[in-house]
Amino acid sequence: MSQHLPLVGAGQPGAELTAGQDGATIRRTVLPGGVRVLTEEMPGLRSATVGAWVGVGSRDETDGHHGSTHFLEHLLFKGTSRRTALDIAEAFDAVGGEANAATGKEHTCYYARVLDDDLPMAVDVITDMVTSARLDADELETERGVILEELAMTEDDPGEVVHERFAEAVLGAHALGRPIGGTADTIRAVPRAAVWDHYTWHYRPETLVVAAAGGVDHDRLVAQVGEALVAGGWELDVAGVPRARRASEPQTDGLPTEGVRLIVHRQVEQANVVVGSTGLSATDDRRFAMTVLNAVLGGGMSSRLFQEIREKRGLAYSTYSFAQGHGGLGLFGLYAGCAPGKVDEVTTMMVDELERMAHDGITAAELERSVGQLSGGLVLGLEDSGSRMSRLGKSELVHGEIMTVAESLDRIRAVTADDVRDLAADLASRPRSIVKVGPFDPRGEQ
Known part of the structure; x- marks a missing residue:
């Protein structure tokens, strides 16, 4: 029997819902602090994919912080208080796993695919990255050059250019019209202090969603996530609640009134x-x-x-x-x-x-x-x-x-x-x- 899962206002910390889907089981738990953990257990699957979703994207950047979201996608792989960049890379290579990240206009995701036995390691490493990134000044400057090369590569691809310019043309001054990766000018201009402020303001328990699917045990994952967040120094206030999702009402501020x-x-x-x-x-x-x-x-x-x-x-x-x-x-x-x-x-x-x-x-x-x-x-x-x-x-x-x-x-x-x-x-x-x-x-x- 499948059950529809309404997630908005789904409850207080610790609330849990279950549903069957195609032989799989979906479960959801809200931890103290508002961290949400969702799993889909897929019987017989020996692999698992886990992602740490942070509810912040390029549209959330303020003046002086443009490009910070994309910068963080790169910098979180560059080391924490417990791990160097090489430690992070070797942790996944040693088990034949894959790790990556993606920045969007409204969210950022850090994810890994590993064997089910290696899921605790993946959870620990990714949670460490999200909670304890160092954002080392030297690494930031090195990565600034890498991002500029990435943007240059995009500018050399006319297919990428036409879609980015189309978003800018249609959405105008609206925050969604900005390119996800920032521009060469914003990346050159954004200082470490602005990236750090963006990180500490948005990477918080109430914005974090941990999702996993495959060979995963929900209760075990919930415990691992909670322990890893505490180890990373996050205070999980029992009174904390998930950040409300974005308003769905039509938005017109900043939009051109005529076609461009x-x-x-x-x-x-x-x-x-x-x-x-x-x-x-x-x-x-x-x-x-x-x-x-x-x-x-x-x-x-x-x-x-x-x-x-x-x-x-x-x-x-x-x-x-x-x-x-x-x-x-x-x-x-x-x-x-x-x-x-x-x-x-x-x-x-x-x-x-x-x-x-x-x-x-x-x-x-x-x-x-x-x-x-x-x-x-x-x-x-x-x-x-x-x-x-x-x-x-x-x-x-x-x-x-x-x-x-x-x-x-x-x-x-x-x-x-x-x-x-x-x-x-x-x-x-x-x-x-x-x-x-x-x-x-x-x-x-x-």
Whole structure:
């Protein structure tokens, strides 16, 4: 019997909920201080993935601290009061494990995949990194150079550039419009004191979610996490509660009132173009309709964009639609990579497909095919412990609930053709921005 897990206000420290999901068991405990521990035990699996999710991303940076979130992603691997950077690396290499981290606009995750017997080590090392990073001044300066090289690599990739500039164009002065990794200027300018302040302010018990999936025992993990946090010097106040998740109300402050047209010059053989607008927030009830819309419009080889632009006309190798949901705000866009001389034609075709969907809707066959595509993709995407760990962390921090696979499938299957047409009409009516990256001059001419 599967049980829906409402996470918002799920209780006081120590409260616990259980649910069965595809033969796995999901459990949740809130520790003193507000630290949340979620597990999904997958019977028969000998590996486990554990992640420490901190509810802070690039949108949370204040003036003088821009780039700090990405800086911390790097610096937490550079040593603690108990371990050197080499100690951290060797701990995972010695057991054939993998460790990494990822920074987002709204959260940061430090994670590791190991054999189930080595999970206590992974928990200890990652918790040590989160609670006791030294942020050594010399290491910071070394890593400043590494991050600048990473940003330079991104700037050399026109596909990365077009998506970053698109977010900036659509979201304008809103904090979500800033690049996750910062800019070369902000990384050069941010001092250690600002990074330290960002770390001590945001890396706290009430912001931390520890999620694990695979061969994991919930009670044992809860005990290990609690012990590791105390060893790291965190005070787990019994009165502490988890930080509330982000407001889901639509946010418009700082957004451009009109569409933006932006051209970025790059001397490349293939141009990249994205056209789109604001989208749906991460908790919008229409997000399931958005997944169906994306599948039909640009989500696979049978999608309208792929068939019209690539298969029938041969104008692009890659073309798709995408949606990104955040707290109170989102992005929706159409992408293509094509010959510079074909950019305007391809852009018109992409917009025409969206507007045709807004006017005429989708067919019953398209709806059935997209539901099948999404259903299969959802199940296949949860075949490994890493994807399930990520689902737990994001459910806690973003959605405030965990849906079982069956519940998610039901929500997808409940989407109607009218839902998709209405959403397409909404998206098509919004201020539309276009970003082109290629060998164009500032006036958009070749």
